[in-house]
Amino acid sequence: ELDGFLTTPAGEPPVVTLAATNRADALDPALTRPGRLSRRVTCGLPSRAGRASILELYLADVALEKDLGRGLPLGLDLGVAGRPEAEAAAGLLALATPGFSGAELASVVSEAGLLARRAGQECIGLAELLEGARRTRFGVSGAGG
Secondary structure, rough: OOOOOOOOOOOOOOOOOOOOOOOOOHHHHHHHOOOOOOOOOOOOOOOHHHHHHHHHHOOOOOOOOOOOOOOOOOOOOOOOOOOHHHHHHHHHHHHHHOOOOOHHHHHHHHHHHHHHOOOOOOOEEHHHHHHHHHHHOOOOOOOOO
């Protein structure tokens, strides 16, 4: 609760302000002093299971190759449920994207869609998804590593 909002009219709920940033170090100190936005909640990067769940959401409405999970070892726990191709894609990408944030995972799927379209494909395959992860991490030219 911000200073000055604690005295709300009778019967009115207090005003609570939530803010989010990925650059907390760049916030103006006037915003973060006591009585202002002084409480911080830090959200770390998602685990493998978390990445798989996030990717499952982003892949829900994406056309994927039907045999995307072909050749996977039987019993490999991909950690998600749903369409078999989306499950395979989310599980494999979760293994291949340690340290990626949710926004970066969205970028992976978007980049894979662009690559597939440029190649004239109707569906996204594993090669496009992995290339999308590479481009998201290192840039389009791949000069970062």
